[in-house]
Amino acid sequence: MSEHAISFTLNGHLHEGRAEARTSLADHLRQAAGHCGVHLGCEHGACGACTVMVDGKAVRACLMLAVQAQGCAVRTVEGLAASDGTLHRVQQVLREEHALQCGFCTPGIAMTLAALVEGETRPDAQALEQAIGGHLCRCTGYQGLRRAAHRLAGDAP
Amino acid sequence: MKPAPFDYARPASLDEAARLLAEAGGGASVIAGGQTLMPLLNLRMSQPFLLVDLGAIPELRAVERHTGGIRVGAMAVQNELLGHPLVRSDLPLLARALGHVGHHQTRSRGTIGGSIAFAEPAAECPAVALALDARVQLHSVRGMRQVAMADFLHGPYATACAFDEIVTALVFPDPPAGERVEVFFEVARRPGDFALTGLAGELHLDGGTIVAARLAWFAMGHTALRAREAEAALVGAALDEIEPEAIAALALAGTAPFDDKAASAAYRETVARRMFARTLRETCAGRAMA
Ligand SMILES: Cc1cc2nc3c(=O)[nH]c(=O)nc-3n(C[C@@H](O)[C@H](O)[C@H](O)COP(=O)(O)OP(=O)(O)OC[C@H]3O[C@@H](n4cnc5c(N)ncnc54)[C@H](O)[C@@H]3O)c2cc1C
Ligand code: FES
Ligand code: FES
Numbered sequence: 001m002s003e004h005a006i007s008f009t010l011n012g013h014l015h016e017g018r019a020e021a022r023t024s025l026a027d028h029l030r031q032a033a034g035h036c037g038v039h040l041g042c043e044h045g046a047c048g049a050c051t052v053m054v055d056g057k058a059v060r061a062c063l064m065l066a067v068q069a070q071g072c073a074v075r076t077v078e079g080l081a082a083s084d085g086t087l088h089r090v091q092q093v094l095r096e097e098h099a100l101q102c103g104f105c106t107p108g109i110a111m112t113l114a115a116l117v118e119g120e121t122r123p124d125a126q127a128l129e130q131a132i133g134g135h136l137c138r139c140t141g142y143q144g145l146r147r148a149a150h151r152l153a154g155d156a157p
Numbered sequence: 158m159k160p161a162p163f164d165y166a167r168p169a170s171l172d173e174a175a176r177l178l179a180e181a182g183g184g185a186s187v188i189a190g191g192q193t194l195m196p197l198l199n200l201r202m203s204q205p206f207l208l209v210d211l212g213a214i215p216e217l218r219a220v221e222r223h224t225g226g227i228r229v230g231a232m233a234v235q236n237e238l239l240g241h242p243l244v245r246s247d248l249p250l251l252a253r254a255l256g257h258v259g260h261h262q263t264r265s266r267g268t269i270g271g272s273i274a275f276a277e278p279a280a281e282c283p284a285v286a287l288a289l290d291a292r293v294q295l296h297s298v299r300g301m302r303q304v305a306m307a308d309f310l311h312g313p314y315a316t317a318c319a320f321d322e323i324v325t326a327l328v329f330p331d332p333p334a335g336e337r338v339e340v341f342f343e344v345a346r347r348p349g350d351f352a353l354t355g356l357a358g359e360l361h362l363d364g365g366t367i368v369a370a371r372l373a374w375f376a377m378g379h380t381a382l383r384a385r386e387a388e389a390a391l392v393g394a395a396l397d398e399i400e401p402e403a404i405a406a407l408a409l410a411g412t413a414p415f416d417d418k419a420a421s422a423a424y425r426e427t428v429a430r431r432m433f434a435r436t437l438r439e440t441c442a443g444r445a446m447a
Contacts, residue, residue, distance in 0.1 A: 001162035021165035021208065022198070043158045044196035045263055057236070057265040063195040064266065067165050068210065112262060121240075133348050134260030 011079025028066035048135030231270020
């Protein structure tokens with residue numbers, strides 16, 4: 001089994017480490033980098049809890065190998081708020097709309113929404129709602145999440 | 158849930174990738190977007206000893222027009238294809254279908270080549286490629302060859318792609334003459350789920366008459382399936398004299414829907430019949446008025 005030296009930027013800082021070929025990006029982020037905001041639910045792409053940003057795009061960290069992140073820019077929920085603790089707009093809106101309860105699904109949802117609102121094409125509420133469809137939440141009943149999506153799209157104050 | 162151990166290689170050229178596959182003698186797997194393979198590895202349903210990552214071979218991502226059609230590189234990422242101007246203008250059926258492939262987050266990495274190579278019977282892309290008479294380009298140490306999509310699909314998860322071959326591109330030939338109208342529906346429990354039944358195709362019109370019809374089912378048999386009898390009945394028909402129920406009955410000939418935990422075969426067939434007739438009726442009515 002091959003082992004690889006890897007380096008990528010993690011929330012703006014250089015991260016260097018080693019990973020067995022079979023180690024998922026999610027496990028590497030949690031275990032080698034200590035970023036436990038990357039949650040693991042299903043480990044086969046269905047629940048969305050592990051979603052992180054790679055080169056600006058929302059991806060499943062359980063469906064990517066750590067070696068495949070070589071040279072990429074990886075962002076996790078730990079990197080969303082400013083260094084002085086000011087929440088990212090996505091986090092602020094999720095909080096205000098009571099779009100989380102236990103918080104297990106929240107980091108993944110925050111990363112999906114952040115990738116879309118920071119992307120090149122300004123997403124409408126429908127696009128944000130559809131993207132939330134790629135996440136399972138066992139607590140909120142989704143209505144708070146929908147309100148958050150509409151606010152982030154600029155449809156509501 | 159961890160994959161069994163394997164080696165990982167990320168060759169920078171197609172020849173190098175083909176050489177690695179040939180040397181592995183069947184023990185290697187290609188990894189494209191990983192959105193199907195990674196779950197299989199995590200569940201240990203697949204245990205290759207080597208993964209050959211196609212992600213560092215830039216020419217596999219190209220989407221370009223060339224004489225006689227559009228060539229879509231196997232490693233073109235689903236979300237990029239969804240927004241690609243050439244796909245939007247010239248392959249609208251593909252764009253329409255891609256919106257149903259998994260979720261935004263899986264489409265960030267999933268590729269069209271992976272979807273074709275995996276040949277999941279309920280997948281949208283193989284049906285689109287079959288309906289549009291696409292050809293699959295394959296590369297190995299023995300050289301390059303092309304296989305028509307109709308000959309490529311052998312069964313569930315079984316294709317003409319040999320263990321040491323790489324799908325490099327799909328070539329979509331220019332459509333038949335005439336104005337084109339998409340025919341598409343998919344029934345799934347939730348967006349992002351695999352289809353319970355679905356159909357992808359195009360009608361080509363001259364005035365109010367259908368001059369060509371190309372329709373393919375997904376999730377209605379062991380592979381994507383052309384609805385040849387329905388196509389034959391549609392060609393030459395005027396839009397305002399089509400009987401959607403009769404055509405739907407013809408379209409179901411040759412399908413073999415299956416029972417599984419998501420739906421019974423009888424349910425799939427009933428829904429497919431109704432949805433086919435409704436979609437055809439609405440498509441024809443929309444065109445007749447236009
Ligand atoms: C939650 C979830 C929902 C999904 N829903 C759908 C859906 O509704 N419809 C749908 O169609 N798909 C769906 N998928 C699967 C889709 O996301 C995959 O992208 C696609 O099936 C495979 O593409 P890939 O690039 O990810 O391939 P990979 O996972 O990398 O590979 C898949 C298989 O094809 C082989 N392969 C890949 N590329 C090549 C190549 N170029 N040459 C030779 N062999 C190759 C691999 O060896 C492997 O066996 C879903 C996936 C998830 C996780
Ligand atoms: S843990 Fe990755 S999608 Fe569920
Ligand atoms: S807040 Fe508990 S799972 Fe979503």
